[in-house]
Amino acid sequence: MSAVLDHPVHGDHHSHVPTGWRRWVYATNHKDIGTLYMLFSLTMLMIGGVLALIIRAELFQPGLQFVNPELFNQLTTMHGLIMVFGAIMPAFVGFGNWMIPMQIGASDMAFARMNNFSFWLLIPSGVMLASSFFMPGGAPATGWTLYAPLSLQMGPSMDMSIFAIHLLGASSIMGSINIIVTILNMRAPGMTLMKMPMFCWTWLITAYLLIAVMPVLAGAVTMTLTDRHFGTSFFNPAGGGDPVMFQHIFWFFGHPEVYIMILPAFGIISQIVPTFARKPLFGYASMVYATSSIAVLSFVVWAHHMFTSGMPVTGQLFFMYSTMLIAVPTAVKIFNWVATMWQGSMTFETPMLFAVGFIFVFTLGGFTGLILAMAPIDIQVHDTYYVVAHFHYVLVAGSLYALFAGYYYWSPKWTGVMYNETRGKIHFWWSLIAFNVTFFPMHFLGLAGMPRRYADYPMQFADFNAIASVGAFFFGFAQVYFFFFIVLPTMRGQGEKAPQRPWEGAHGLEWEIPSPAPFHTFETPPKLDITATKIIA
Amino acid sequence: MNMKKCIVNQWTGSLRAASVWAGSTAFTAVHAVSDLPGGPAVNQLNLQVPVTQIAQDQAWLHWLMLILCTVIFIAVFSVMFYSIWKHRKSVGHKAANFHESVTVEIIWTVVPFIIVILMALPATRVVIAMKDTTSADLTIKVTGMQWKWGYDYLKGEGEGIGFYSALDTAQREMSSHGGPKAGEVVNDYLLKVDHPLVVPVNKKIRVITTANDVIHAWMVPAFGVQQAAIPGFVRDTWFKAEKVGDYYGQCAQLCGKEHAYMPIHVRVVSPEDYSRWVLDEKKRLAAQADDLAKS
Numbered sequence: 056m057s058a059v060l061d062h063p064v065h066g067d068h069h070s071h072v073p074t075g076w077r078r079w080v081y082a083t084n085h086k087d088i089g090t091l092y093m094l095f096s097l098t099m100l101m102i103g104g105v106l107a108l109i110i111r112a113e114l115f116q117p118g119l120q121f122v123n124p125e126l127f128n129q130l131t132t133m134h135g136l137i138m139v140f141g142a143i144m145p146a147f148v149g150f151g152n153w154m155i156p157m158q159i160g161a162s163d164m165a166f167a168r169m170n171n172f173s174f175w176l177l178i179p180s181g182v183m184l185a186s187s188f189f190m191p192g193g194a195p196a197t198g199w200t201l202y203a204p205l206s207l208q209m210g211p212s213m214d215m216s217i218f219a220i221h222l223l224g225a226s227s228i229m230g231s232i233n234i235i236v237t238i239l240n241m242r243a244p245g246m247t248l249m250k251m252p253m254f255c256w257t258w259l260i261t262a263y264l265l266i267a268v269m270p271v272l273a274g275a276v277t278m279t280l281t282d283r284h285f286g287t288s289f290f291n292p293a294g295g296g297d298p299v300m301f302q303h304i305f306w307f308f309g310h311p312e313v314y315i316m317i318l319p320a321f322g323i324i325s326q327i328v329p330t331f332a333r334k335p336l337f338g339y340a341s342m343v344y345a346t347s348s349i350a351v352l353s354f355v356v357w358a359h360h361m362f363t364s365g366m367p368v369t370g371q372l373f374f375m376y377s378t379m380l381i382a383v384p385t386a387v388k389i390f391n392w393v394a395t396m397w398q399g400s401m402t403f404e405t406p407m408l409f410a411v412g413f414i415f416v417f418t419l420g421g422f423t424g425l426i427l428a429m430a431p432i433d434i435q436v437h438d439t440y441y442v443v444a445h446f447h448y449v450l451v452a453g454s455l456y457a458l459f460a461g462y463y464y465w466s467p468k469w470t471g472v473m474y475n476e477t478r479g480k481i482h483f484w485w486s487l488i489a490f491n492v493t494f495f496p497m498h499f500l501g502l503a504g505m506p507r508r509y510a511d512y513p514m515q516f517a518d519f520n521a522i523a524s525v526g527a528f529f530f531g532f533a534q535v536y537f538f539f540f541i542v543l544p545t546m547r548g549q550g551e552k553a554p555q556r557p558w559e560g561a562h563g564l565e566w567e568i569p570s571p572a573p574f575h576t577f578e579t580p581p582k583l584d585i586t587a588t589k590i591i592a
Numbered sequence: 593m594n595m596k597k598c599i600v601n602q603w604t605g606s607l608r609a610a611s612v613w614a615g616s617t618a619f620t621a622v623h624a625v626s627d628l629p630g631g632p633a634v635n636q637l638n639l640q641v642p643v644t645q646i647a648q649d650q651a652w653l654h655w656l657m658l659i660l661c662t663v664i665f666i667a668v669f670s671v672m673f674y675s676i677w678k679h680r681k682s683v684g685h686k687a688a689n690f691h692e693s694v695t696v697e698i699i700w701t702v703v704p705f706i707i708v709i710l711m712a713l714p715a716t717r718v719v720i721a722m723k724d725t726t727s728a729d730l731t732i733k734v735t736g737m738q739w740k741w742g743y744d745y746l747k748g749e750g751e752g753i754g755f756y757s758a759l760d761t762a763q764r765e766m767s768s769h770g771g772p773k774a775g776e777v778v779n780d781y782l783l784k785v786d787h788p789l790v791v792p793v794n795k796k797i798r799v800i801t802t803a804n805d806v807i808h809a810w811m812v813p814a815f816g817v818q819q820a821a822i823p824g825f826v827r828d829t830w831f832k833a834e835k836v837g838d839y840y841g842q843c844a845q846l847c848g849k850e851h852a853y854m855p856i857h858v859r860v861v862s863p864e865d866y867s868r869w870v871l872d873e874k875k876r877l878a879a880q881a882d883d884l885a886k887s
Contacts, residue, residue: 116619116771117767117771117772117781117782118766118767118769118770118771118772119767119768119770119771120770120771123849124849124850124851124852124853125849128846128848128849128851196848196849197846198846202806202807202845202846204805204806204807204823205806205807205846205847205848208805208806208848292822292823292824292825293823293824295824296824297824297825298806298807298822298823298824298825299822299825332679332687333681333687334687334688334689334691335689335691336691337690337691337692338691338692338693338697339691339692340692341692341697341701363809363818363819363820363844363845364820364822364827365801365819365820365822365825365827365828367723368719368720368723371719371723372716372719375712375715375716375719376712379708379711379712380708382704382708383701383704383705383708386700386704387697387700387701387704389668390668390700393668393671393672393675394696395691396672396675396676396679397671397675397679397688398675398679398685398687398688398690399675399679399685399687399688400679400680400681400685400686400687401675401676401679401680401681401685402680402681402682403676403680411672411676414672415669415672418665418668418669419665422661422664422665425657425661425708425711426654426657426658426661429653429657429711429712429715430715430718430719430722431646431649431650431653431715431718431719431722431816432650432653432654432657432715434650434722434816434817434818435639435647435650435654435813435816435818437809437818437844438809438818438844438845438846439844499635499636499637499638502636502637502638502639502654503632503633503636503637503638503639503640503813504631504632504639504640504811504813504841504842505632506811506842506843506844506852508846508851509842509851509852510851510852511767511771511782511852511853512782512852513628513631513632513780513781513782513783514619514620514623514625514771514772514778514779514781515620515625515627515628515631515632515633515634515635515636515779516632517619517620517623517625518619518620518634518635519635521619560687
């Protein structure tokens with residue numbers, strides 16, 4: 056009390072770092088909130104991973120061994136929802152919170168209290184999602200796509216999940232507003248838009264996507280809610296509603312959503328590759344344009360998820376063409392990364408390993424995406440394991456690998472200590488091999504016609520399922536290893552002390568400040584050199 | 593087209609040889625599972641053996657895409673791995689400083705664009721063929737319900753026939769009890785139904801799909817057909833099987849807890865056998881109607 060009276064005007068930010076639980080619950084510092092986001096995401100990754108391993112254990116052999124088909128469907132649903140909304144998206148917001156102000160020379164995020172609110176909304180929604188298994192009737196068993204009218208048959212946990220999705224949506228929208236306002240208004244003088252680091256660019260575009268589509272999802276689930284309880288028939292065919300309309304609305308959200316999960320990953324990779332090639336990013340401007348065109352195209356491709364729902368031939372052709380068109384800007388990105396590496400002076404520390412692994416394995420997922428875009432082939436493999444293989448190649452080997460790469464790249468700045476390089480390399484090779492053992496055989500299963508979301512399957516599919524299950528457990532253990540032997544030690548400050556610029560080829564404002572980054576950075580706008588990567592004293 | 597067929601068969605043949613080798617030690621070997629003609633083969637690597645023109649075209653398109661993608665993949669990544677090999681700091685390579693080239697960037701935007709168009713052209717032809725459900729010889733309504741299929745012959749020979757088709761109950765029991773035991777050979781595990789759909793060979797069959805409760809999807813890979821069955825709506829697709837035999841598929845759209853247990857079995861028979869079957873079915877239906885009238 057007296058402290059407050061003694062300092063009616065609280066001007067000295069440097070000396071004031073809140074401690075104890077208040078530091079986190081009342082957090083307004085972008086770095087603290089970034090840390091909270093990432094811890095939340097890591098927790099959800101572990102929960103979602105356990106669900107995946109129960110699924111894989113069940114599918115190890117034909118026949119039901121561990122779970123009944125009802126619970127199986129709940130597991131696939133919650134694995135999807137938790138990984139998409141709980142693990143991948145918050146992780147990128149965490150990276151954005153940490154890095155965006157430091158990369159553009161801003162003192163913090165624009166709306167510090169809203170930032171706090173958007174994080175703390177995640178906790179109740181995460182709890183609601185994870186605990187829905189214990190509700191009467193169990194968790195929703197509709198698949199993460201929540202297709203009507205199956206969603207109308209679900210128990211009360213469906214309503215809880217709808218509420219959770221509303222909160223997650225609100226959180227994402229607030230987070231996005233924060234990122235857009237910060238990037239547009241709080242750049243240090245001299246940091247023009249076209250000098251911004253690629254990670255900020257990709258997040259800026261992603262934030263617009265989020266603001267555009269999260270309300271669409273909120274609308275879809277709200278209509279589901281009123282169909283369930285208030286006698287409306289938006290999607291209920293018994294009252295004249297249209298179940299296909301739900302699919303259109305859901306995928307109008309859902310397709311930009313998959314780019315929301317990959318564009319910031321592109322940003323991270325575009326920062327790491329030049330650093331370790333010791334050469335500037337090739338085609339910076341074309342990277343920005345490619346990212347923007349992917350974002351724009353993402354709004355006109357949604358019905359490629361619905362080729363088997365039945366649509367006129369012109370519809371099928373339009374969505375086939377528009378989807379295949381996305382291959383062009385994506386190819387440009389891959390070429391740019393390869394050209395950045397060309398004639399460089401490369402070293403392969405763990406961030407670079409994950410980045411190269413990303414480019415290699417994500418491209419495989421990109422090619423299967425092109426194959427799936429062809430409507431005639433999609434008719435054969437729609438809703439089979441081929442699709443499961445495809446989106447795990449782009450989401451795990453894509454988004455998750457980029458997050459790992461980003462963690463190894465920036466954690467010295469966050470924690471002030473270097474991770475253990477040998478352990479990082481073990482984590483990379485272990486993950487890469489186990490990932491491919493898990494998901495590569497799924498291409499074969501899908502081509503052979505094994506539908507996804509099946510608790511049991513014909514015996515001819517047994518061997519590839521067994522291989523995938525073994526791979527999945529190895530992949531799971533690799534992430535436990537990552538948590539206990541890499542993340543925990545760095546968080547506890549164990550390890551070599553990190554220099555201000557741990558990577559020889561790194562450029563950018565985040566490397567102009569000490570490691571660990573002080574609680575407050577850039578309280579007065581820094582004076583930048585012409586490239587906007589260095590501070591002139 | 594013959595050339596195409598030949599290539600497809602050759603590739604499929606060598607893939608199968610590889611899969612036989614790979615699978616000789618695992619679960620399927622222990623259980624002595626063998627290929628199910630018209631259904632999945634053991635450790636099958638590619639699409640099922642096509643028996644319709646559409647499925648053949650799809651298989652051809654898939655090979656085309658696979659070959660093109662593999663060529664591009666190898667081209668791009670040979671450049672990347674060459675660079676990784678030669679342009680390393682540890683071999684003393686000094687970094688260049690170039691970071692843009694309008695010419696190169698235009699070339700690698702235009703070339704993928706052209707490749708994509710070349711891919712889209714043959715696909716367009718197949719899409720248009722797939723969607724042409726006119727002038728069918730036989731029209732059958734397929735109704736998805738939790739968790740079986742209803743078949744109603746609406747138009748053509750056999751008009752008026754209707755029945756349900758559900759998974760063999762013994763196989764459902766077997767699934768609940770941990771699946772087939774070691775030594776048990778169940779080649780059609782989870783694919784055996786009580787009452788298969790019967791259609792004549794070489795006739796265009798139009799399939800109208802709808803559903804009673806939630807969305808299902810009627811899929812027969814050998815025919816290259818997958819169509820969602822949506823409650824309150826009708827959708828259609830078609831196939832013309834060119835070979836007599838039994839063909840299998842499964843429900844492809846998550847439809848509740850027994851989703852994995854509503855298989856599809858289509859028996860393609862000769863026109864004579866089909867007429868005989870229609871006659872038998874009609875007799876069965878008449879007897880059923882009689883029984884109902886008596887009771």
